[in-house]
Amino acid sequence: MSDAGKSGLQIIEATSASRVSGFRNCKHGAFSYRPVENLISEQLPEPPRRWRFLPFPWVKWVFRFAAAGALGVFAGFYEQAEGQFLSREHPVTSDEVKIGMSVPESGRIGGIGAEVRQGCAAYIAKVNREGGVAGRRLMLIDYDDRDEPIDTVANVEHLVDRDKVFALLDFYGTPTLQAIMPMVDDSNMILFGPICGSPFLAKPTERLIFWTRPSYEDEAELLVSHLVTDLSFRRIAVFRQDDIYGDEGKTAVVEALMNHGLSLQGDCTYVPSSVEAQDAAYQMAKMKPEAVIMFGSYKPCANFVREAKQFGLTKTVFCAVSTVGTELLIKYLVNGSEGVVISQVVPSPNDDSLPLVRDYQEDMRATGSVDFTYMGLEGYINCVAFVAGLRQVGRDLTEDALVDALDHLTIDFRVLKIQFSPDARVASHKVFLTAVEHDRAVPVARLKLPGSAE
The missing domain is CATH 3.40.50.2300 (Response regulator)
Structure with missing residues (x-):
């Protein structure tokens, strides 16, 4: 990895070699590593189709069938194949925690995903500048799903099995979330802060999913x-x-x-x-x-x-x-x-009379961006809450330890309170x-x- 790739937040984006200048082979395959400062305001290129990531060629037809409106059928199929696809082990290294994200950064609603990513990335960059969490830096591995369930499913498979992320953060959209719910359960993967107002989707996997937004x-x-x-x-x-x-x-x-x-x-x-x-x-x-x-x-x-x-x-x-x-x-x-x-579901991103918003704006400016948006602030708040859970766990970080910490997490932003409990996985109704x-x-x-x- 280059020296530039080691500075600031590291984000991994799926790209093809022909579309990325400075492409290099690395242990993660055909990916580029660039510091967050170069990605905050950049429109990511549309990634190639990811059928190559799927374990069996016929699975792509299942995904296409799902995209045609049969997500419920696909979910049932995936549950029947439990354990066949995804790893259930998500360890962290001594110096790094990998966090996975899949949001629409291109396509019909590409701007929304870019805003969410910018807010989340701004806070992670701040955490890394201050030394990380319990001696570990945070790496955000970010994929574009174009708001397509089939792409989101492929992204999750890659994040879990290939990238070996510890948790998932800030996924956007009801149809895409519905498509990956069986995968979250199958992989025993924490999903924090889904940007979706349908928490009923989490019923089968409610132990692993933490909703920060109202319904x-x-x-x-x-x-x-x-x-x-x-x-x-x-x-x-x-x-x-x-x-x-x-x-x-x-x-x-x-x-x-x-x-x-x-x-x-x-x-x-x-x-x-x-x-x-x-x-x-x-x-x-x-x-x-x-x-x-x-x-x-x-x-x-x-x-x-x-x-x-x-x-x-x-x-x-x-x-x-x-x-x-x-x-x-x-x-x-x-x-x-x-x-x-x-x-x-969040206060105005332009109201700098609020300490929360001042922090958001300051961290965004530190990455070179002054595009303050509601979606960006929501991505930022989700990341703040997730990192607060990591800090409570400390050095001995496991899925069970983080679930227990998040179950008792309360953050009072004055204008907004995030509060979880074992019986309340929707942290805000404001x-x-x-x-x-x-x-x-x-x-x-x-x-x-x-x-x-x-």
């Missing part, structure tokens, strides 16, 4: 409550991704509406592999909802808002949940984001309300009608 039910309840209480709205509809993520979102909104004696006004969907929303916007316009709560990624949601307004929904309040990618949604809406409401004003999502105490001066 979609928490976010939907906050949005519906403010729409009903602040604006006296009664006609509330859903625009959603047509998969398990969207299904969970719709269910959460329906339950929140029932709590207020209301029913869902309408439900329109888009294909997960697409960013087109014109048909959904046209159908939604015919329903004339007062508000629409969106469960989707930033590009289709931005297209939906734009098209819906063109179809006449100029007074409708459009809402989104935290996983949309706030800053990216605002960017893609260009001048049409004013008044969009977004629930958040949801923040924001509205877009002058191209920035700012915290608000209550909602107001678009164009209102109050």
Whole structure:
């Protein structure tokens, strides 16, 4: 490894030799080692297909079948093959702890994964500058899954069996997480801080998974409550991704509406592999909802808002949940984001009156980045909490020791508290309300009608 690769945080990214300058053969195979300063603001190249990592050629067809919507069937198959694929031993060395991550860094929602990685990497770089944890440096091994379940499955197989990571951190998305749940259980691997509001997914493997964020039910309840209480709205509809993520979102909104004696006004969907929303916007316009709560990624949601307004929904309040990618949604809406409401699971990344946010901004600047985002702050908080667990264990680090430490972990950020227990693996139910004003999502105490001066 070069001297440059030894300075700062080490991140390993999957690449092909032809795409990486300075490529060298090393014990991990065709990978490049570069310090975090060179990766924080860099868009990673799209990695090659990883079928070569799979133990049997026919497994790739199982993964393709899963991608076609049969993830539940695949999960059952994987459980039947328990022990066949993944190592259950994850030791650490005397001077290093490897942490694995798979997030979308390219493809339809690539910007979201890049933000998460930047926040996490900024804190790990700080930890390493200060000497690591109990004499061990932290290495983040980061793969791009393009928000594709089949790629995420391949990445986990590689992280566990080839890279020999100790734990997984900051995985993003409901469909991708659903695909890897049997693998987490099979490998006896800790998964910390999934960026997903569906903790029900962890039921079979709840001993190993630690959720730092609230559920979609928490976010939907906050949005519906403010729409009903602040604006006296009664006609509330859903625009959603047509998969398990969207299904969970719709269910959460329906339950929140029932709590207020209301029913869902309408439900329109888009294909997960697409960013087109014109048909959904046209159908939604015919329903004339007062508000629409969106469960989707930033590009289709931005297209939906734009098209819906063109179809006449100029007074409708459009809402989104935290996983949309706030800053990216605002960017893609260009001048049409004013008044969009977004629930958040972390405080504003721009509020430097908060010690947590000041630390985040300082650590980001240390890596050369000033792109402060909600997703980046969530990745940062997850990493802070995970490292706090490592510090509690100290030198004698094992999976069981870390699980026990995390089971009793409490971190009070003042504006937000992370608190686990053996019976509570969802550490926070705190949801923040924001509205877009002058191209920035700012915290608000209550909602107001678009164009209102109050």
